[in-house]
Structure formats: C-alpha cells, structure tokens
Amino acid sequence: MVIATKKGLARVQELYQDRPQRVKELKAEGKKIIGYLCIYPVTEMMTALDIVPYRVLGDMRESITKADAYLPPVVCPFLRSCLDQGLKGKYDFLDGMVTSHICDVGSSLSGIWHYTVKTPFHYNIDTPHTVHETALNQTKGVMKAFQKALEDFAGKKITNAKLKKAIILHNEQRALVREAYELKKQDPPLISGAETLKTIKVIQSIPVAEGNALLRDIISEVKTRKNKPAKKNARLLVWGSILDDTPLIEMIESLDANVVMDDTCVGSRPFFDDVKITPDPIDGLAQHYLVDIKCPRTFRARDFYAAKKNYMEDLKTRFSYLSDYAREWKANGVILQSVRYCDTHGYEVPQVRDYLREIDLPGIYLEHDYTVGALAPLKTRVQGFLEIIG
Amino acid sequence: MIPIYFAGIDLGSTMTKVVIVDESEKLLAYVVQHTGAEHRRLANKVMEESLRQAVITIDEITYVIATGYGRINVPFADKQITELTCHARGVAHFFPNVRLAIDIGGQDAKGMKVKNGKLIDFVMSDKCAAGTGRYLEVVAHTLGLTLEDLGPISLKSTRKVSISSICTIFAQQEVSNHLSAGVLLEDVVAGLHDAIAGRVARMVRRLKIEPDVVFTGGVAKNIGVIKALEENLGCPVLVPSEPLLSGALGAALIARETILKAQAEGKSVQTTRRKLGEATFFKQDDGILSGN
Amino acid sequence: MTQEVKTRPLNRLKSMYALRAEVDKMYQVGGEAKAKGRPVAWVMLEGWANPILNAMDVITVYPENYSSLCAAQKLAGPFLERAETEGYPTHLCGYARACVGYSARMVELDGQIPPEAPAGGMPRPNLLISSAEVCDARFKWFQSLGRYFDAPVWTLESPSPNARESLTPGTYERNTQFLINEIRQFVVFLEKLLGKKMEWDKLDFTSDGTNEINRLRWEINQLRKARPCPMHTRDFWSVMSAALYRGAADPTVIVDGNQKMYDEVKYRVDHGIAAINRPEKYRMSFEGLAPWHSLSFLDDLADRGWNFVCESAYSPGRPVVIDLSKVSDPIERYVRKRYRSLASAIEIEFGPEEAPKVKEEIMREGTSYRLRLKHIRDYQCDGVVLHVLLSCRAASSGLSLFSDQLLDVYKVPSLIIEGDIIDTSLFNPVESLKKAEAFEDTMDHYKKVRKNLGFEW
C-alpha cells in the first residue's frame, strides 16, 4: 500500500490536482472502482461490497471537442463535459458507471455513455420524481434491483449487516462534513469556500474510510492554522446546480466576500441528512435518497392533498432550510447559480427568489456556461451585488 | 474652511470620462475623451485635463473613485466601484424618481433597478457585440455614416425594415442586402435601432419596467435609439443632457458621500498616495479573471 | 423559370378541417363549462391523468396545445416576453414559458382571460395536473404555476426507465404496479378534492374511447406507408391534439372524425393520390417537435418534392388486444390496457426471429433506437429532419445518436435544423432552405448506397 505523505489540506490539494491518483493505485491493487454521476446512485451499496465509489465530474478548464457529436450544444454543458471526458479516455480506469434519472439529459447521457464510452458495468437507477408514498415504495424496488445488479457484478451478496456497516461509515462522513461546515460559521470562516469545494471533491474520489480520516485531519488542522481566510464584508450562501470546480468561488472570494455556506451538490447537499438505520436498510436509504436530499429534481409540496394551495406556505416547506443556513452561518447574501440549459434549476430560480424576497435576504442569479473564460464577465455582476448588500 | 474636492473616473471601453465635484455636489469639471488605442494609459491625461478645467491640483482632491470596464487600471484611484452602482447613483442625481436605468455603452448594455437612489438589482448583456454601441459603430461604418448621423436619419423613416441577423457582422451584410434591394437608408437605420432597442428591452424586462425609466451611455445620444427604446418598452424614456457622464458623476458623488460620512463619524479613510502616473498592466495570466 | 400555374404544394385532407374545428371548440366548450361551475384542470396532452379526470367530469385543458396554437397564430411573443419578465430563463421549454406568461397575465387581470388570447383563451384552472412522463420540464413547469394560482398541483408519477432497464426482468411488473398504485392514490386525491366518488364504468368508457382513437390513428398511419404517401405530417400535426383530445366527455365525436379521416386516406391510397401536389421525390420523417410558428416551411420543402410521411412525436403506438376479463380492478385494467413493455413491443414489431437479436443488442449497447429506426425503414424514408430545439432537451438530447445509428443501420442521412417549437427568432428559414437543397445531394447519394447494398428502397 502506498502511504500518502501529505496530510490534511495539502493532501486535498494534491488529490484535487490529480483526482484519480488514489483510485488508480487501488485499482492496481485489485480493487474495483465504480463511477457515479450526481448524488443519487446508492454509494453505500458499493462500499458494502468493498468497491470504491468515484464521483464522475466534468472539467470546465478543458474545451469540449468530442461530446459535440453526441450531445447538442443546447444541453447542460456539465453533462457534455462529463461525456467529453469519458470519450477522451479520462475515465478508462472505471470498472463500472452508475447513473440515475437526475434530469432528462442525465438519462439520455446514461445511454449514450454506455453506447460510446463502454464502461464494463453499467446501471441506471430510475429514481422517481415525487415524494408520494407510492414513489417511496417504487424507490425501494428500484434500489433492490440495483443491489442485485451490483451483487451480480461483484459476485458477492450484500448482507444486511454489511450494508448497515457501510451506512454507518457513510453517515460518519456526513457527520464529519457537517463538523467541518461548523467551522465555517466563525467570522472569518476557518475554511474558505474554495477549500470546501476541493475537499468535497476529493472525498468523493477516494474510499469513504480514507475520506473520513482526511476530514479529521483537516478539521484539526484548520482550527490552529495561521493562514486562514481573511475577514470580509460579505458572507455568502451559494445555491444552485452543479459547480464542480473552484473558479467561480475563487472569483467571489477574490472580492470582498467569503462563501460560508452552500446548497450545491459538490457541497453540502449530499451530506446534511443522515441515512436512518432501519431494520431493512433499504427503507432508510430510500427515504434518504428520494425524500431527504433536497435537490430540485424532485417534486415536493407542503400538502399533496390540500384543496387549496398556499404558495408562500409551500415555499416555506420547500426552502426553509435555506433560511436556516443563512441564519446559522450568518450569510447576508445569496448567490443563485446555474449552468446554462439546466431546466431543473431554471424553473426553480424564480421560486427561490420569491422565497428569499419573503425572508428579506438579497440574492443574485448568475448563469454560466461551465467554462472558466465565461466567468470573467460575471465578476462585475458579483461585485455589483456586493455593493448592493453593502 | 479649505474646500475639498472629489473625482470620479469612468474608464469605459470606448470613452473615458472624469467628473470633479466639490463638497456641495457642485460640478467643477467634466471631461470626455476617447479611450482610443492608447486605452488604459489615457486615464491620467483625462484626469489632468479635468484638473485644468477645475483649476485645482491633484493633491487637492480628497478621494477618487474609479469605475467602468478599466477601473482596475487607474493607479491614482482610492477605490474601485462597479459601473452598476455608479450609474445608478449618477442617474438618480439627474432624475431622483428613477426606477429603471438603462445604460448602453460600447462594450455592453446594462439595466439597473433603482430605489431611493440606490441600486437594488441589475442585469447585464453577454459577451456579444450585438445590442451594444459597437454594433451601431460597425454598421455605421459600413454605411459610410458617422454615429451622429444615425439618429436624425432614422427619424425620417416611415417603414423600418426588420433586421433579422443577431450578429453584428451578419447585420453588416443584411444592411447591404436591403440597400441593394432598394430599401431606403432611413428605413434600414431605423431597423438597426429597433434591433438594438429590442434586444436591450428584452433583457431589462426581467427587472420589471416601472417609471421613471432613464437611458444613459453613449448610445443615449442617439435620438433614434431613444425612440426605438420607448416603442419597445412601451413607456417614455428620460435622457440626461449629458448621458455619458452618469457613471463618472456617480463615482464622484459616492466619493463625496464616503468622505463626508467618514468625517461625520469621525473615522479616517484610507487614501492612495496620489501620483498621476501611468496605468500599470495586469499580467496576462491573471487576465482571465481580473479583466472585466 | 417555368411559367405553369402552380398548385399549392400541399394537398391537405378535407377530413382534417372538421377534426381541427373540434379542437378549436375545446377552449370555448371549456370556458362555457367552467362558467357553469364545472372544475377545469390544466393537464398534459399525453398522460395517464386525462381519462381519469374526464371520468370524474373534470374539464381538461391542454396548455401545451394552447401554446402551440398561440405560436401557430404568431401570438405567442408577448406571453414569452412576459415569462422573461417573471424571471424565467429563455432556454426553458417554449410551451412552459408561453403558459407562464399567460398565467401571469391572467393573475394581473384578476383571473380573467387576457383579451389578446387567441381561440377564446384557457379558462382559469381549478386543478393543475402535471406528469412525470416524457420530460421533467413538465412537473417543474406546473410547480411554477403555483406562483399564479392557488389550485392544487399534483404530479402524476410515471416510471421512466431507459431501454436496458426496461428489458431487465422484473422492471415491467414493478413499474406496472407503481402506475397502478400511483393512479389509485391520484383517484383518492381527486375524490377528496371533488367530494365525489369515481364512477368506474365511466373510466372504462373514457379509456376505451382513448384507446379507440389511438387505434384509428395507428391504422391511418399504417396507410401512410403507401407510395406516394397520402397524408402529410402537417395534417397529422393539425389534428394531433384532436386525436389525443380526451377533454370531451363524449369521445365518440373524435372517434367519428378519425374514422372519416381514415376513409379519406384509404381512398387516396386506393387511387394513388399523394399528400403533395408534386412528384414525391423524397420521403421524409420529421424527428422532434413541430416548428409551430413556421409550419409553412414544410410547404416550401413540399414544393421541392419532399413528402413528410412520418414523424417521431405523438406517434400512436400499435394497439394491443389483451384479455383483461379476469382483471377485476378497474385501475389495473386501465393501466394494463395501455402500458406495454418494451420487450413485447420489440417482439411484435420485429417478429420472433429478429426480436431476440434486437433485445440482445440493446442490453449490450445500452441505448438503442431500434424501434424508431425501424419506423424509418417501414416508411422507406430517404432522409430525416432532426429538429434540434433550443428550448427542449427531452426532444433534442438523443437526436445525434439516433442519426448516427440511422446512418449506420439503414444508410439514411439526417439534416439538422435548429429552431424552436414556439420562439420564431430561433429559426432561420432562408438558411434552412439552403441546407435542405444541399441535403438533396446527400439523399441522392445514400439512395445509391442503399441500392448497392440491396435495401428495398
């Protein structure tokens, strides 16, 4: 086994620059690596089988050349970039690829990936779209089918005991991430927004247990370090679609602002709710993945059976956690960001803005096309926003 | 009491503007010059010119705020503020009841929602020359016209054509096609004005249009675009007598307020040691994110 | 240039006009019923909810169709602009944006129908029923309508498996149960809301009506395989919503209209009458959604001898007759009548010999458009037009791979036309026509290639 020489944030930086480094080592030792797209595939099951889950992401620093042939320019550039990376052989080390119905293009991509990239094991989880009771039951069925496929691939069974153990390990990671986010409540935050993003990206690229150790190192490191982020005027909450690299956050933090909290999926989204340990572990998993993860891909409402709808009440049910985040992390502004052509977040934006207006929290919406160059013009916008919140 | 002065400098993509005001908001000088090929080096020259106008020296200026596209390249500025905030402030000076300010400059178009003289929301155009002053510059050039000609010519139009190309370059050709097909020059120019106004109106609509609507920036000197904007927005549009100045004026006024507020609170404000040196350039590699 | 007096390029079906008049009546009828106090639901055209709502005496109105109607009359612009004012990004579904704009206007007018609304406008909804079928934009869009109306929003779940999962044992049965349970839950919701019980006979009636319309449309489409093709895509689109129209409590009118259409098309086949008044030089398929604002573009193509003989969207599925006499649960009967497994569709379409190969291929390759590809073969298309929409990802994201496979398997080329369903500004007819001309070269080339390879067309 190769011993990592660097620790804490230095190790994060190292892996951030060469994300597959660790899994490639593990692969050489005979471990199986399975890629997963977005946060809906059940990674606990992979861990239970001693398979390393590896988050599939794009690369906003590289221009898309190969994916053009399969996905038109009018779809989510993040997914286009993921496919582009796949087509360029950047994910050749994967033994499997698991996707789920995150959005329409995500589903199409699943098939296109299978057809073109040809990762040996392939599975798409058809996650339902609502939180109706029937949908929850369906989720359990869908997850069981996934479990079976995964077992067939690994040639081993996942016992309830193993699955519970994996869930506990993943919950531990969730708790550690939350602990790290606690440190962002201070002013100035002990961990910058860019560092947070890198950390999340890195722990989604190595085995969960290793990620937990790394998180512990980071937590103790930042408590005593000297070069912590500077105190800034604005404390921002960043909401929105996928944001899997640091340029936007770095640009924001180069101005008079710290990103202290986020609701994004290479951020807090997958970690802020634990999976409940239930007699049949699937029950807890289904509840977590369908209901608890707060991604706009799922249709939620305050009361499905109500005869009259109250829009504001509905918004409160859906978004009150944002107000909690803002209060607890003392955020005085919200950046709503989305990659262009994302329907899921595009429809959500006016509603989130309605909610922010209701709770009197200023917000600005930024749309970007998932390239570093396109972020330059956004700088004036962010600065203008900072001037508004004063 | 020694009089104190404040300056605002708006280093735009096309024009550089400087405004000097005194403690009582009195305008002592304003200078507008082409940013030109010399681009960022020009800031100090325009500043010198305005000092001459105001008959003061650089040391007498208490606080300088730079704004505009090139704001980071003004070495003698104490602070940089975006043109969004500065325009809003400058426009509110001319029109206290402004709710929506629209600025069309050489490089971009902006919409600013203003409440009680303060910026509360905004939209900005993307990285395409269509819908900016450049669009008109380029096409005017094709037509062999000056920018000043465009407005008056378009007023003669009775049947404007519609220009369907989005791209500035394609519009050049489309314009030639129309002229070759016998369409009158005024109808073509009116079509161009409508195209740019339509694009900008579409963008600012996101801010909800409420009166007073004020239009600034170099393009607001063009009566044709003013008319087209009124048509597209469906409401009257106010234009200050010097539409180019709002950014620099806003910057000067904010400079004044910053100092007066600090004095009232008994705080000191950090200022730059002022020297009218040339602008320094940013290195290319941090250009990507430090540019605009 | 030849000086002969030119007939119009398209030879439209008489029966189409009658049927289309029924659609136009839909909004008026809806408005009247609303005035009399019947509840109105806004709902998706295709979906599990419609027969159920109709069986519960709810008037169904289709914003999707209404948006395209506005676009076809070139009246969608102001609604789209209004949606922009409301803060919706311009790349979102054109149907949704026009509908949001309409809703915002309605709220502004205290619930009245905006005077600028064509065809009498859509009455204010008491219920918003979206579906998770076809695309996610639908339920996100209806969720957005919560900003404008206090009507409850229900999203009717529907499984959306990819091809491979569909063929995985167990999936079909699980999804069937899911649908059954979901619809049961939906009926409970409706009963509670409307304060009355579902009359199950009525559901059999409305759903049978739906199935009968579907069967007729399928039969009509079979006739379009004839050379020359007797019915053009424009006629198909013109009555598409009438055909899917389940808003009338009495579907028999629509059944009747479709029967007449079948007769007319059959007559044309028997007498060799074509859908275009030009020699049928190219048989085409239209892949993607219709450019509602610029349908006359297809007339320009017809003038060049392009006959659009089939289309991918809203194509009725092959009717299946299965014995459900032993199924006592009306909901289960309803679901099983319509919900078909991919496996059985492949078996029916490809026959016992080819089917296993096709299934094996799907499992191996992941995605496969085999059923749609076969469509192109069955209709002997020379080329397909891929309509890539800026505002619809569901209909656009798979097109490139489809065209790749089409060329690979059947040597039929595709022409990409960029545009939109609603937004005129995204479509350039002159440029598109130029591309179409060049594409004729391509089709001529592949005609030869197919011939050399021994294809039948």
Next chain:
Amino acid sequence: MGYYLGIDIGSGTSKGVVIQNSDVIASHSLRSGVNYKLAVQKLRQELLEKAKISIDDVAGTVATGQGACMVEYADRQVADIRCCARGMNSAFPEVRTIIDVEGQSTQVLRINGQGQVINFIISERCASGAGRFLDIIANVLQIPLGEIGALSLKSNNPVIFTTACAVFGESEAVSRVAEGISKEDILAGVHKALAEKIGSMVDRVGMEPKYGICGGGALNVGLVEWVRRRLGVELLVPSEPDFITALGAAIFAREQGKTNSSS
C-alpha cells in the same frame, strides 16, 4: 461550344468564373460593396471582358452565395454548399472532406466521388468562426491581409483571447498591443482559435481523406497551416481557392445546359 458562368456573391467579395467544357477561361472578383446590384452587373461585364466573349456567347449562368438572389441575369440559383463541393471535386477529384472558410461563415463538408455533399455543417449566426475575425485583426494591426498568415507562424506563444466575439476581438487586440504583446503572438492567437473552431467542426462531420481547403480563407497560408496542425492531416489547396464555389456554380450551369430540365 457555349460558355458557362458561375457567379458567387459572397459577403465581402463577388466572384465570377467562365468555363468552356472543363476549362476555366477566366475568373474575376471584385468587392461586393454596399450595392450588390451594381457589383453584380459590373462583375459580369468585367468577367466577360476578361474572357473576351459577349453576353450572347453565354449559354447558361448559375448564381450562388449569400447574395445569389441579387443576380437577376442568372438562370437559376444553387446553394453554395453544393457549388463548393462540385468545384472542389473538379479541382481535386480525390478530396472527400472540404473546409471552406469564407468571410461570414465556415462550412465543413464531406463529399462523394461525384462531388455530391454527403454531410455538412455550417457555422451559423455568429461570425466568431469565420474569416472576418482575421480581417478585423489584420486591420487593427495594420498588416496587409496577405501577410498575417505568415506572421502568425512566427510565434511560439499565441495569446489567448478572452472574447470569442469577432467584433470585441478588435478592442482586445488593441489592448494587447498596448500591453506590449507582439503582433505575431496576437495573430497566432487568433489563427489558432479559428483553427480550433474549424477543427471541432471537422470532428463533428467526420474525417475522411483526402482533405481540401478553399474559400478566401485558404489564401491565408497561416490559417491553412494552423488547421493542418490541429487536424494532423495534409490539406490540398487549389490554386484559386476563393473561386472554387464560383467554379462549381459554372459547372452546374454547364450541366443544366445539357439536361435543361433537371429542376
């Protein structure tokens, strides 16, 4: 034997070719200017003078290009994509992939042995991937168009432009010059960016040897070289690359003359 005319009214220049059988008798071009109708008339007049024939000797004329509809004396119009394919096919029968760089748009086409288009892609709506971008930069740097290509090849350090817009490229080039960056580096940057765009279009259309490049952009040796580097293949350049589309149009005129009823 009759003479056939191919007239290509492009965004910047109008080109005309006269052929007799398979021989090019004369070719001529002039700036399209603002008044196309005038240019169109003048073009024919000067072209015929050059070919030393009269209008009556012309057996057929085909117009193509963006301004084709202005050519009132043409017997018919043919899409420029097809003309380009046909023209290139007659220059190099072995070419299967063509890159055509014009003023406003760039097109990449695949053709068969008969010069029929079998796949194509056109850069639409935005001029950022076409020749005009180069012209604009040449203009601000005050270097003759004919020299920019060679100069661009002298740089080892192409600048990266932050804007893709051809119009804003101008102001960016200006500021780069003010920053002291060499003209070579700026030119290399623009050429490289354009070659990158063209390269990805070729990727999409699919590559099939052999490769040819034409249109006014092919007069630019630098561009041809940058594209060659990007694609890693040899590119055939006809002797008068900007006349290829007009030549194709003339060939269509000749074929039309023969069959006379094919349309």
